[in-house]
Amino acid sequence: MSAAASGKDGKGGLKAGFLDAFISSDGAISVFVVLLGFLCGTILILAVGRNPGNMYAALLQTLSGYDITRGVWNARYIGEWFTASLPLILCGLSMGFAARTGLFNIGSEGQYIVGLTAAQFVAIYGPQVPGLHWALALLAGALAGALWGGIVGWLKAKYSVSEVVATIMLNYVAYFLSRYLTRLIPEANTYKTQSFPKTALLSDPFLSQLTNGSRLSIGLYVALACCLIYWFIIERTKLGFELRATGFNKEAARCSGIRVTRSITLSMAIAGAFAGLAGVVVALGSFSYGRVLAGQDGYGFTGIAVALVGNNTAGGTLLSGLLFGMLQSAQPLMQSRMIPKEITQIISGLVVVFISLRAGFKMIIEWRAKRIARERRGERDE
């Protein structure tokens, strides 16, 4: 009797060990959730009578530059893939940084917009010195984003205003403010300004040539540097430790001498700076003129998905930014292959919904732990 029971336990234990390891690994869950998203997307395409192979052909072409239907290779697609990923990585870092402090930053979109707007103004009115001009624009964008995020952090810390509501409100304030300010520029019409001077652009001849004339710009180095800075602040500095401690338990942090108000404000400001840089990278990397925004670009919102899939770590965000960048950059290729391009948005949305179900996985762990504990107790009682 006891032998049979222990045999059963042993087998169950082996299987459970694997399952527990899988469920408790954030990275594994992210991969699983993304695969599930793609699976649902594939089924959806089949259900409406299209060929999912075309979707994967478009994704392959984005990733490798190889057009499988025509057998041609063009490195420009790879460059465009990276270009589309840069703002997503930066907005993902923005969302993730706030999340590490226990804040939900839906405001990346607004911080992105103020960064973009500041960069456009510096590009048009800044000193046209090679090297200095775009560096100033990057600085201005980061500061504008930091200000926009910092306001929210300060309101949260000082007046306990919900950062979710406050950031959503500020997204729209940023959008309308940007439209108003940009149209004040004398040469601007209702949708664009004059062209930027050459010195303001982030374009990089080397990267562009490498990828057969794509728009890949210095933004690449900005995004990579930001990933490093993110990792360094969070993992290696006292500040990062204080921010994380505040995120885990505000009261405990306060009791151990951490200035919580400063922590929260600073955290949102740094998060905002990342999103602001995303705005600069798009404004001066992908465009050569200032835009009067006609709608929100949506990088901030996709950035939420990027951070969730990347588990708020620097490396994870880099990878998931590339993943969502791939989906975004593949859109026109899908459309030309008879696949509605919105499938990529559906996959992003599904991934976020599935991630929110992660709590469900945790419930499984707890339930199993309880059951095992009960079984052990039962054995002891016998």
Next chain:
Amino acid sequence: MNSIFGLLPSILMMVAPILIAAIGGMIAERSGVTNIGLEGLMGFGAFGAATFHALLEPTLPGSVWFALVAAMLIGALFSLIHAYAAISLKADQTVSGTGINLLAIGITVFLCQIIFKQERTEPYKLGMMPGPGGVYPTAYIAIVVLLASWYVLYKRPVGLRLRACGEHPAAAASAGIDVKKYRYLAVLASGALAGLAGGCLVLTQTIQYTNMTINGAGFIALAAVSFGRWTPKGVGGASLLFGTAVALAIYMVNIPSMRSLPPEFFSVMPYVITLVTLVIFSGKDYAPKAVGIPYEKGGS
């Protein structure tokens, strides 16, 4: 001043969807669940109503009303995702709400491409027809929704229990109330109302559904819930104010005395007002105590 009264029908047309969606958001939050997915649910409703109406208009007289019912059903259906994640699986409510918002644009435009072979629904010939004085029936729907929400929340036992779930779910549970059931009911109601709001919006303000149809109306509704301090009276007033601001941003070119102001001035009003009031009233907490916190059975 005359021209402001001339604007009244337009203002009511703008207020109605915001009010209906805001009441939905209020009901969900009073039960303890934040529904940040209002924007997306309005999109689903608007898409459903526009599709239904565009397809049935030639054959079915009065198809606008069926379209509104369809919008409610679709909104409720998709809010089920949020309810399941937030209530049954105790997920982060902001995350699952954001998921709904992301899904909405994707799914609706995807289906447009399949059904209509373009990135928007087919335009319909006639939307909803305005009644006497140029006032659309959606205004009356909004008033009915407002009064009904007040009656149910404050005058019926079901409303009392629902509010208890949002204030102190553990106490409610100890009094024999099934917290999860009431939260499900509230989220489904908010989904149905957001869907209805989307339907009202698309049938009165445009002639087809595109990915720009909702364009922040759901977030304005969310702001109206906070600004209106989670009561029907307050939410009604806030929606009226915000809807007026939205209408003025569009129609102010007709008012000579306001031409000097940039249109963004009115567009930005709802958001600035909400932010400022949140700061001013930050000392007193009007929000339901347990909003946004998953209910753990047996937890303290």
